[in-house]
Amino acid sequence: MGGCEDLVQLHSCFFVLRPATSSPSSLGDAQGAPPTRKMSDMEAGGGGVAPAVPVPKGGGSIENRTGTTGGSMSSKIGTGGNHTLSVMDLSYSVQITDKDTKEKQTKTLLHPVTFSIKPTEMLAIMGASGAGKSTLLDVLAQRVPFSEVEGSYLLDGQAIQPKEFKRMSGYVMQDDALYPLLTVRETLRFAAELRIPNMTKADKYELVEETIRQLKLTNCADTKIGNEIHRGISGGEKRRVSIGVDTVQQPTIIFLDEPTSGLDSTTALTIAETLSSVCKRNRTVAMTIHQPSTRVLDVFDKVMFLSRGRVVYFGRPADLPAYCTGLGKTPPAYSNIGEFFLEVVDEYEAADNVKALADRHQEAVRMRAPSTAGAEADALNDTAHDFANPMLKEIIILLRRQWINVVRTPELAVVRVVMCSVVALVLGSLFWMTDADAKGFGGRAAYFAFACALFLFTSLEALPIFMEERSIYTREHSRGAYRVMSYLLCNFLIYLPVCLVMSVAFTAISYFMIDLPPAGFPFQILAIFMTLLEGNAFATFVSGSAPDPLTGNGLGTALLAFMFLFSGFFISYDDIPDGWKWFSALSMFKYPFEGMIRNMLDEEKERSGASEEIEAFADESSVSDIDIWVVVYGPLCFIVGFRFLFYLALVFKHSGNRK
Numbered sequence: 001m002g003g004c005e006d007l008v009q010l011h012s013c014f015f016v017l018r019p020a021t022s023s024p025s026s027l028g029d030a031q032g033a034p035p036t037r038k039m040s041d042m043e044a045g046g047g048g049v050a051p052a053v054p055v056p057k058g059g060g061s062i063e064n065r066t067g068t069t070g071g072s073m074s075s076k077i078g079t080g081g082n083h084t085l086s087v088m089d090l091s092y093s094v095q096i097t098d099k100d101t102k103e104k105q106t107k108t109l110l111h112p113v114t115f116s117i118k119p120t121e122m123l124a125i126m127g128a129s130g131a132g133k134s135t136l137l138d139v140l141a142q143r144v145p146f147s148e149v150e151g152s153y154l155l156d157g158q159a160i161q162p163k164e165f166k167r168m169s170g171y172v173m174q175d176d177a178l179y180p181l182l183t184v185r186e187t188l189r190f191a192a193e194l195r196i197p198n199m200t201k202a203d204k205y206e207l208v209e210e211t212i213r214q215l216k217l218t219n220c221a222d223t224k225i226g227n228e229i230h231r232g233i234s235g236g237e238k239r240r241v242s243i244g245v246d247t248v249q250q251p252t253i254i255f256l257d258e259p260t261s262g263l264d265s266t267t268a269l270t271i272a273e274t275l276s277s278v279c280k281r282n283r284t285v286a287m288t289i290h291q292p293s294t295r296v297l298d299v300f301d302k303v304m305f306l307s308r309g310r311v312v313y314f315g316r317p318a319d320l321p322a323y324c325t326g327l328g329k330t331p332p333a334y335s336n337i338g339e340f341f342l343e344v345v346d347e348y349e350a351a352d353n354v355k356a357l358a359d360r361h362q363e364a365v366r367m368r369a370p371s372t373a374g375a376e377a378d379a380l381n382d383t384a385h386d387f388a389n390p391m392l393k394e395i396i397i398l399l400r401r402q403w404i405n406v407v408r409t410p411e412l413a414v415v416r417v418v419m420c421s422v423v424a425l426v427l428g429s430l431f432w433m434t435d436a437d438a439k440g441f442g443g444r445a446a447y448f449a450f451a452c453a454l455f456l457f458t459s460l461e462a463l464p465i466f467m468e469e470r471s472i473y474t475r476e477h478s479r480g481a482y483r484v485m486s487y488l489l490c491n492f493l494i495y496l497p498v499c500l501v502m503s504v505a506f507t508a509i510s511y512f513m514i515d516l517p518p519a520g521f522p523f524q525i526l527a528i529f530m531t532l533l534e535g536n537a538f539a540t541f542v543s544g545s546a547p548d549p550l551t552g553n554g555l556g557t558a559l560l561a562f563m564f565l566f567s568g569f570f571i572s573y574d575d576i577p578d579g580w581k582w583f584s585a586l587s588m589f590k591y592p593f594e595g596m597i598r599n600m601l602d603e604e605k606e607r608s609g610a611s612e613e614i615e616a617f618a619d620e621s622s623v624s625d626i627d628i629w630v631v632v633y634g635p636l637c638f639i640v641g642f643r644f645l646f647y648l649a650l651v652f653k654h655s656g657n658r659k
């Protein structure tokens with residue numbers, strides 16, 4: 001390993017991650033002799049013999065761009081590792097629009113990389129900020145649109161079905177998106193129930209206990225996760241729970257995006273060591289990491305350094321000092337070799353030499369890699385099951401989990417019921433025993449309008465909670481834990497009992513204090529119930545569309561205030577200028593409000609007999625000709641509409657994939 005040239009050439013070999021027991025000379029890294037075998041020959045544990053198949057750019061779905069497999073991988077799920085992930089000339093580009101010319105341009109975020117990751121080895125992907133670490137991890141974890149990816153991507157020498165790959169791999173995001181009110185054990189149990197197919201509940205729970213032991217979470221297994229308000233487990237424990245959630249199904253390949261970021265060095269070391277012990281049980285682990293300490297770096301079997309989307313080092317951390325020396329940069333004694341090498345790379349970047357270095361490395365890779373010319377891409381039948389559970393079971397599990405959250409979230413349930421009961425008392429005393437005359441009808445209309453405003457405006461209170469859930473959904477859905485529709489239905493069903501209790505409590509307290517006709521009582525409950533469901537659907541829609549709770553609250557409140565103006569309370573439909581009439585149809589307040597007025601007048605007619613005052617008020621409030629059941633189908637249109645928009649937001653905006 002004398003000169004820089006030799007080192008560069010050796011480093012430019014075909015990257016292969018091997019079990020820790022392999023002799024250095026067999027490694028295709030900076031210290032080993034350049035391997036000359038073909039990729040498929042090198043996969044010791046894999047059963048596949050199919051040639052590497054090139055991925056044509058923009059060639060439709062991945063199914064049509066991959067080679068044939070020897071059968072479904074589903075049977076291997078949860079049975080341990082021994083899978084080798086190989087990529088050849090894998091590159092990733094995105095289309096961007098030039099600011100000045102407005103022309104579409106292709107920006108290459110990841111230049112061709114070629115390497116394999118084998119079981120029991122832990123790979124750290126390092127580099128300066130913007131080097132392309134997350135991009136490479138996302139490409140490896142198949143979290144980017146495959147139409148923008150070129151190269152071949154094989155598991156055990158065979159093409160991979162995306163759905164199967166999702167099941168076999170775990171991706172641990174940087175953020176700990178967890179339900180704060182569930183305990184560690186509950187969190188992992190629900191993850192196991194949702195993600196592990198073909199296994200009894202008892203076996204799944206046994207796997208959870210195994211995961212708790214592996215991740216050293218035994219001491220806090222029954223402690224709640226916690227958040228800023230509710231104290232719970234520590235930051236390091238939260239990280240390990242997040243890792244557990246995404247690995248409880250025992251994926252054979254685990255990707256982690258900066259699992260140690262924001263943690264102190266001791267906790268970071270604990271996490272790295274825990275992952276290493278998981279990895280040694282026949283798992284393959286690849287993670288991005290920022291400036292690890294020397295001790296953390298030593299835990300890894302291999303490190304890969306990136307610069308400007310190109311690989312500039314791949315090999316054992318222990319070989320880095322010699323590599324640096326070969327480049328004419330001798331690291332000082334006791335220095336952090338990772339940081340030192342980043343400084344070296346920085347110098348190369350400043351001198352624009354990184355590209356030349358990477359180009360030479362890439363050229364050497366090409367010379368040693370097997371030819372893929374002429375390889376046929378066979379279309380595959382997708383034999384993998386999409387989800388671990390049938391839809392109904394999925395919904396039941398989600399409902400069970402949500403119910404625990406509702407029960408443990410007094411601010412959402414009990415406080416809201418108490419709040420609406422108190423408001424009902426105040427309203428009842430304000431409009432105490434109204435008469436069936438113009439003045440009394442005015443008071444009753446004010447009561448109806450206030451009830452609509454109360455339930456629609458306060459629906460936005462739940463935004464922070466909905467948004468917290470949104471990140472959990474993104475994380476779970478991106479790993480195929482459940483269907484979007486199941487989440488949507490669960491999200492709708494779970495609030496039905498709370499809405500029902502609120503509408504009964506509010507109406508039962510205020511209705512008779514105001515002396516509204518008793519026969520109209522059930523209809524009034526229905527109207528309040530529909531208003532609550534409308535508000536709930538609106539809040540979920542805002543939570544799916546707004547970037548943060550503050551913006552969502554601001555925009556949502558403004559929109560509601562505008563709609564409130566067109567409820568019919570401030571200005572009746574007949575008096576609205578023609579140019580604005582269309583907007584009143586879009587007011588969520590209008591339909592329950594008009595329905596309540598109509599119900600009250602109809603029942604008052606029954607109770608006290610027809611009167612001119614009743615007719616006059618019906619005309620004045622433009623409800624003479626309306627269908628009373630508008631109170632159901634009006635809000636229903638909004639509920640379906642907002643939930644559909646929420647569905648679209650979940651599918652297109654919060655899929656968890658990099659756009």
Ligand SMILES: Nc1ncnc2c1ncn2[C@@H]1O[C@H](COP(=O)(O)OP(=O)(O)OP(=O)(O)O)[C@@H](O)[C@H]1O
Pocket residue numbers: 094096107109127128129130131132133134135136659
């Ligand atoms: N969709 C995109 N469109 C255009 N440029 C992008 C896109 N995604 C990423 N990039 C750019 O690609 C480069 C690599 O991004 P990436 O997030 O992979 O870096 P990183 O090494 O993970 O950085 P950090 O450590 O700061 O997270 C950056 O310059 C980034 O701005």
